Amino acid sequence: MMKYKSFDHMDCSLAQTLDVIGERWTLLILRDIFFGVKRFSQFEKSLDIAKNILAVRLNRLVDEGILLKQSSNEGSHPEYKLTDKGLDLQPILLSMTHWGDKHKPNSKGQRLIFVENRTGQPIRTMSVVSKEGKKLNPREVKATLGPGLSDTWPFEPTICQSDF
Amino acid sequence: MMKYKSFDHMDCSLAQTLDVIGERWTLLILRDIFFGVKRFSQFEKSLDIAKNILAVRLNRLVDEGILLKQSSNEGSHPEYKLTDKGLDLQPILLSMTHWGDKHKPNSKGQRLIFVENRTGQPIRTMSVVSKEGKKLNPREVKATLGPGLSDTWPFEPTICQSDF
DNA sequence: AATATATAGTTGCATGATGAAACCAAATTG
DNA sequence: CAATTTGGTTTCATCATGCAACTATATATT
Numbered sequence: 005m006m007k008y009k010s011f012d013h014m015d016c017s018l019a020q021t022l023d024v025i026g027e028r029w030t031l032l033i034l035r036d037i038f039f040g041v042k043r044f045s046q047f048e049k050s051l052d053i054a055k056n057i058l059a060v061r062l063n064r065l066v067d068e069g070i071l072l073k074q075s076s077n078e079g080s081h082p083e084y085k086l087t088d089k090g091l092d093l094q095p096i097l098l099s100m101t102h103w104g105d106k107h108k109p110n111s112k113g114q115r116l117i118f119v120e121n122r123t124g125q126p127i128r129t130m131s132v133v134s135k136e137g138k139k140l141n142p143r144e145v146k147a148t149l150g151p152g153l154s155d156t157w158p159f160e161p162t163i164c165q166s167d168f
Numbered sequence: 169m170m171k172y173k174s175f176d177h178m179d180c181s182l183a184q185t186l187d188v189i190g191e192r193w194t195l196l197i198l199r200d201i202f203f204g205v206k207r208f209s210q211f212e213k214s215l216d217i218a219k220n221i222l223a224v225r226l227n228r229l230v231d232e233g234i235l236l237k238q239s240s241n242e243g244s245h246p247e248y249k250l251t252d253k254g255l256d257l258q259p260i261l262l263s264m265t266h267w268g269d270k271h272k273p274n275s276k277g278q279r280l281i282f283v284e285n286r287t288g289q290p291i292r293t294m295s296v297v298s299k300e301g302k303k304l305n306p307r308e309v310k311a312t313l314g315p316g317l318s319d320t321w322p323f324e325p326t327i328c329q330s331d332f
Numbered sequence: 333a334a335t336a337t338a339t340a341g342t343t344g345c346a347t348g349a350t351g352a353a354a355c356c357a358a359a360t361t362g
Numbered sequence: 363c364a365a366t367t368t369g370g371t372t373t374c375a376t377c378a379t380g381c382a383a384c385t386a387t388a389t390a391t392t
Contacts, residue, residue, distance in 0.1 A: 008348060008379070011196070017268025017279055018199050018261060024272070026195070028350075032175070035182050039311065044369050054351045059370060081359065081368060089271055091306040095263040095294045097182060103260060104181030107253055108188070113315030115181055121308050125299040130259045135289040137301065142255040144285050147203065151277030172350070172377060192379075208340050218380050223341060245339060245388065 015153065024068050025093065029053055030061050034090070035097055037071070042083040065090070099130040179317065188232050189257065193217055194225050198254070199261055201235070206247040229254070263294040 011019035011026070025031055029051065036050050047058055062084060065071040070090040075082045098118065105114055118127050132140045175183040175190070189195055193215065200214050211222055226248060229235040234254040239246045262282065269278055282291050296304045 008192075015274060015279060016199070017265045017272065019196060019268075020272035021264040021268040022195055026190075026192070028172075028190070031186055031190070032183060035180070038306075045367080048369095054353095055370065056352095056372080057350060060350095079359075086306075092267055092270065094306045094309070095296060096260065096267060098296060099259040099263045099294070100185040101181045103256055104183075104185040106256065108181065108184035110179060110316030115179060115314050115316040116311045117314045118309055118311050120298045120304060121310050123298070127304065127309060128297045128299060128301070130263070130294065130296070132259060132262060132294070133292045133297075134284045134287070135292060137292070140284060140291065142202075142250075142258045145258070145282055145291060146285050147280045147282050150279050150281045152274030152279040209338080212340095219341065220343080220381090221379060243388075 021096075024064075024070070025096075027061065027064075029057060030065070031097065031100070033058070033061055033065070034070075034086075034093060037084060037086055037090070038094065038097060042085065043081060095130060098127075102129050185260075188228075188234070189260075191225065191228075193221060194229070195261065195264070197222070197225055197229070198234075198250075198257060201248060201250055201254070202258065202261060206249065207245060208248075259294060262291075266293050 011023040014020070025034065032051055033047060033053075036047055041047055041050060044058065044062070047053065047062075048055060051058075062071065062073070066073050066084075068089075069087055070093070071084045072087055073082050073084055101116070101118075119125060120127060132142075132145055134140050134144075175187040178184070189198065196215055197211060197217075200211055205211055205214060208222065208226070211217065211226075212219065215222075226235065226237070230237050230248075232253075233251055234257070235248045236251055237246050237248055265280070265282075283289060284291060296306075296309055298304050298308075
């Protein structure tokens with residue numbers, strides 16, 4: 005049984021990431037975990053997802069080292085929790101949440117406000133920041149070739165940046 | 169013809185975002201545009217995507233106001249470019265790229281380095297930042313209900329944050 | 333100007349992924 | 363210890379994607 009070609013073969017960090025978390029439901033499952041959901045039936049209810057698909061997604065995330073599947077005492081119902089690798093996904097989820105807040109808002113106002121635990125102050129909107137800590141617009145950023153992509157750059161060298 | 173249920177009905181900013189950019193190929197198309205790709209045949213070659221799917225994805229992005237389809241002079245081949253709404257996706261793409269850099273690296277080193285145009289200095293890794301500008305760990309952040317989600321919060325009030 | 337080729341799609345069909353329902357064993361509850 | 367819930371697996375129908383053939387228009391060549 006041949007599967008859809010994965011993005012895994014592409015030598016691109018974005019494609020690699022998508023290969024792991026880009027399938028339908030996966031990011032919503034992760035959102036739930038960030039909100040404290042731990043068990044199979046909770047995901048099912050929260051997401052209205054088919055059991056078989058949920059099982060496939062959870063197993064994949066465990067295989068990829070993003071989730072840990074653990075039973076408190078031997079033989080009890082398993083719980084899923086984020087590994088450090090999984091916690092590192094938070095900027096992705098928050099960037100997407102902020103984009104939705106701005107461009108697909110709820111008419112009554114912001115749905116969720118993410119705050120710093122300690123102070124209760126809202127966090128900053130996710131944005132691209134220069135080395136010196138200045139917020140940067142898309143036009144102020146370009147890509148340059150690193151050691152990993154010596155000569156295999158797929159785009160014309162002159163257009164590592166769009167003129168938008 | 170019934171389609172897969174979209175995530176559009178969920179009152180969740182992340183789900184809203186996924187509904188627009190969460191389908192297979194969409195984020196890779198957007199990546200290419202950020203790198204300067206403009207035309208149908210360029211996407212085709214760069215991504216090795218089927219023409220019909222590419223057409224569907226591009227049309228959707230245009231419909232959603234993320235891309236603009238324009239022909240320089242009347243009747244010439246169209247070009248696709250990012251709107252401001254589309255440019256706002258940059259933090260999402262960069263967050264995903266940085267995660268891939270860290271957790272699915274190329275053995276020879278970083279593939280691309282994103283730098284500030286003006287200075288040539290690499291930008292900071294995307295991260296969650298407090299109001300005062302301090303980098304925050306996942307555990308230091310929690311969600312609180314905004315005006316948009318008055319009473320309809322789907323998770324138990326006590327678990328707006330996972331204990332990880 | 334006429335011809336050839338590339339571009340930007342569209343259409344129809346085969347194949348892969350997802351969804352719904354039935355089923356089941358082990359864990360938990362009463 | 364009986365009943366129910368949980369955490370799945372399996373099967374089959376439906377939807378999405380991939381592939382190849384086809385087309386009309388735009389661009390390049392002679």
